Amino acid sequence: MAVEVKYVVVRNGEEKMTFATKKEADAYDKMLDLADSLGEWLQQAPLNLDDEQREGLSFFLAEHKDALGQILRGAAPAEAPKKAAKVKMEKSVATSKEGSTSEKQAA
Template identity: 60%
Template sequence: MAVITQYVVVREGVEKMTFTSKKEADAYDKMLDIADNLIPFIQGGELELDDNTTEKLAFYLASHKDTLANLLKGAPVKAPTPAKSSKKKTEPEKV
């Protein structure tokens, strides 16, 4: 019989995510804390977003906190390189 240690992130009695390492569980929990703190900040703006969109935006910003912190410091963001398509165009481009 194997013994498996699991770390479960629970918010308001709801199981959010299960991890096999404490470090990952703590990082996820911290990201959820950041998202929870961002929601009132976003709602305080003049964006007029619905609650679902506000939560998604807060979650996105929290999950990309390092990139966001660099942007707020004035560092340029590295643009993702687009994936090259292996398909050839069959029609000429219209100009």
């Protein structure tokens, strides 16, 4: 017989999701907290959203918070990872150039 440990995210007495790791369960719980906060914020918007629409929108925004953050910073979601990779590559090239200069000076 096997023993399995499962982590269950419960909200208002209702089981939302089950996860194999605590890290995944905590991340989902945090995302639900963000969705709740966004839902409260969207209530103040000058839009006529019913509860189901507001809940769906807030959940979508929370689920895609990284892309939303990139958009709010002025970068398209697809552009930001490319820029980050380019910066990392430039730094590694600069570091390797510095290393070779140091090696030349030591010789």
